[in-house]
Amino acid sequence: MARVYNFSAGPSCLPEEVLEDCAKEMMDYNGTGQSVMEMSHRSKAYEPIIEDAEAMVRKLMKVPENYKVLFVQGGGSTQFAMVAQNLGIKNKKAAYIETGVWAKKAAAEAKKLGIAVDVIASSKDKNYSYIPRVEKISGDYDYAYICLNNTIMGTHYEYLPDTGNIPLVADISSCVLSEPLDVSKFGLLFAGAQKNLAPAGVTLVIVREDLIPEPEACLPGTPTMLAYKTHADNGSMYNTPPCYTIYVLGKVLHWIEKNGGAEGMLKRNKEKADYLYNFLDSSDFYHATAEKGSRSLMNVPFLTKYSDHAADDEAAAAKEKEINDKFVKAAAAAGLVNLKGHRLVGGMRASIYNAMSLDGVKALVDFMKKFASEN
């Protein structure tokens, strides 16, 4: 078995125990003679799977009683619209903090649906390398929106703005269950599963019950499938859910529980991130792009010294590209894959989600040292 260390930003690596468990049950799940992929979502065998997945989300995230836990489809990107259609219905006005691509896309989608979007803070001035400080949000906003962990820019909130009575909505796609989170501080949380929870195909939504409108009260034209109520009233079984993905999600949640729950994940993730950032901060060959005080534990973009050149220096830009390409290729040959950086940041990016081991990060740093000494 030649497993690689996979630093992909998403879909990303899953715990090996989970994959092995899935393989074991592939041909015959629990004496049913079927794979979970093949069974009816309304069957006696499947029901406990989705019920357990929800129960595990509630347990690990300490979800208060007055919140619904939903499994929907369409990825994080569909939530950009659903949030606006379901929550932006009173004053049709919302506050967004702009911290990079995903926050911008969410704001654009709301605008498209007729919401008056106020971008109340932005870190655009420094290519989104930090999280702006917004202590308090007030006004007649239907909701305030943040992207808690910015997958592309490698930034993360180390505080939460005080929004008073305004429901705080957060995209937690790339940091869900990477750390403890006080759900009661939020009106709505959502996470595409493919970064920290499961394969692609399911999106977790946690929403305060009183914020779920009747489908008719959503923005005009909201399709049945895009009303939270549709899913809340039907135990996420209004239509066929992504059955197999939810089954894997359940297994990942049990793996998280076995490894100390959200607190255990934070400890594990801090250890990994500290190891990598400490190396980056002490290196004169590499540097992290995210500012201290805003750094993600999950996504670590970094550049080399070849990136420090004037924007119009074409020869230096070509050399930078050559070094980056060489790094990514050589790393892959050494079993460290998917390290190419996002084009908006350049360089490299190591995504070190829950399932990535400290050994994987150590192997990466060893490789980086060797590469630096040879280049």
Ligand SMILES: *Cc1c(COP(=O)(O)O)cnc(C)c1O
């Ligand atoms: C990946 C990602 C998304 C987009 O998720 P899809 O499921 O591909 O639509 C949205 N927000 C964040 C923070 C992400 O990391």
